[in-house]
Amino acid sequence: MEGKTHVISFLKKCIEYADASIERKTKRGEIEDIHKWEAYRDYTAHAIMEVEAGELDRWFPAQQKQLGQGEHQTIDLEALTHDMRSLWLTNLVSPRPLALIATLSEEGVPNVAPYTSMSVVSNSPPLAIVSLSADRNDRWRDTLLNLRQTKQAVLNFLPISNHLASVVEQTAQPIDSSKSEWEEFGLEPLEGNELVMKDAAFAMFGEVEKEIDLPEAKAKLVVLRLTKAIIPGQFDGSEPAHILCQHGLNRLMATPTAWHYNIDRSV
Numbered sequence: 001m002e003g004k005t006h007v008i009s010f011l012k013k014c015i016e017y018a019d020a021s022i023e024r025k026t027k028r029g030e031i032e033d034i035h036k037w038e039a040y041r042d043y044t045a046h047a048i049m050e051v052e053a054g055e056l057d058r059w060f061p062a063q064q065k066q067l068g069q070g071e072h073q074t075i076d077l078e079a080l081t082h083d084m085r086s087l088w089l090t091n092l093v094s095p096r097p098l099a100l101i102a103t104l105s106e107e108g109v110p111n112v113a114p115y116t117s118m119s120v121v122s123n124s125p126p127l128a129i130v131s132l133s134a135d136r137n138d139r140w141r142d143t144l145l146n147l148r149q150t151k152q153a154v155l156n157f158l159p160i161s162n163h164l165a166s167v168v169e170q171t172a173q174p175i176d177s178s179k180s181e182w183e184e185f186g187l188e189p190l191e192g193n194e195l196v197m198k199d200a201a202f203a204m205f206g207e208v209e210k211e212i213d214l215p216e217a218k219a220k221l222v223v224l225r226l227t228k229a230i231i232p233g234q235f236d237g238s239e240p241a242h243i244l245c246q247h248g249l250n251r252l253m254a255t256p257t258a259w260h261y262n263i264d265r266s267v
Contacts, residue, residue, distance in 0.1 A: 003060045004051060011048045015041050087249055095245040095255055099155040100171060101130065102195035103146035110194060111142045112156070112181045114168045116246040126226040128155070128206060133219040135174065140220075142177050147222060151208040154195040155224075158244040160254040164199060165244065168252060193230065201243050202231045 018041035025034055050056050077085055096116040103111050117131035132144040147153060158164045170185045181187065190196040196203045206224030214221055231237075240255075247253040 004057070007060075008048060008051055011044050011051070014044050015048075018044065090246070090249045095247040095253060097157065097255070098168065098244050098246050098252070099157050100168070100197065100200075101143055102154045102156060102197070103143050104150050104152065104195065105142070105146050105177070106149040109178065110180050110182050110189075111146055111177075112171055112187065112195075112197075113141065113143050114172050115143070118155075120226070127209065128204070128224045128226055130222050130224065131214070131219050132222055133217075138218065144220060144222065145177075147208050148211070152195075153206045153208075153224060154193075155204045155206060156197040156200040157202055157204075157241065158197075158199070159201040160242060160244055165252045167199075168244070190230070196230055201241055202229060202235070204229045 018037050022034055022037045022041070025031065025037070075088065077088065080088065097118075098114055098116050099118065100112050101115050105111065115130055115132075118128060120126070120128045132141050132147075134140050143153070158168070167185060167187070171181050175181065175184060182189065188198040190198050190200075190203075193203075205227045207227055209223040209225045212221040212223065235241075243255060245253055245255045
C-alpha cells in the first residue's frame, strides 16, 4: 500500500527531527521544552507501530481487488468500440514508460512526439519495439515517415516535472510536417546532439531494423536496434530511473513508486 509507505517514511523523519531538536536543546541548556519533544517523539513512534501493524489500514485507500474476492465479470474486448477498448486496455495494462521520440526528415526537419506503445524486448542484441499508428485521416505519423527515410531515432525519457508533462501534452498535438516541434514549443537540444532533449533524464539512440505489419491494425511495429545511451554523470545504473510514465488513458505519473519488492532474479 503505497500511501502507507509514504506515511511511515514521513513519521520516521519526524522522529529524526525530534531527536535532533532534543540534542540541540540539551547542548544549549534549554531543558524546559525537552519533555514536550520527548512526548512528541514517543507518540510518533507509537503511531508508526500502529500503521506497520495494520491497525490503521482503514485510513488508507483500498488495494486493487482480486478476482477471487467476490463476483467477477468477463469483457469481450473485440465487441467494444475503439474508444472503449482503448480506455480498458490503457487502464488495465498500466503504467507504461513514456518517451519523446525524435526523428529527422529527409529535408532535415526535426520532429518529436510522445509514445508509450513501446518496450525493450531484447538485451542481447539490444532491441526495442514501438507501435506507430495512422491518424484519423489514415495518414502515417511523421515519426514513421521519418524513420522510413533516415532510419534513425532518439528516445528521450523525461524526468518528473509539471513543465515536461506540459511538453508531452503540446507535442502530442499534430502540426504540419514542414514545421518542427522543437521550434514551435521552444525545446532545446543538447549541444552536439540535435535530437537529444536538454531536459531529458536520459536518451537512447535507435536504428531501424525492421518494420512489421500488425494484423488488422492501422499501425506498424518498428524494431529499433539500440546503439547507445546518453545518461547524466554519476548516474547509478544499479537503480531504476525516475521517469515520467503514462498511467491509464491520459494521466501522467512518476515511476518507480515508493512501494517495491526485491526478487532474487530478473523477470
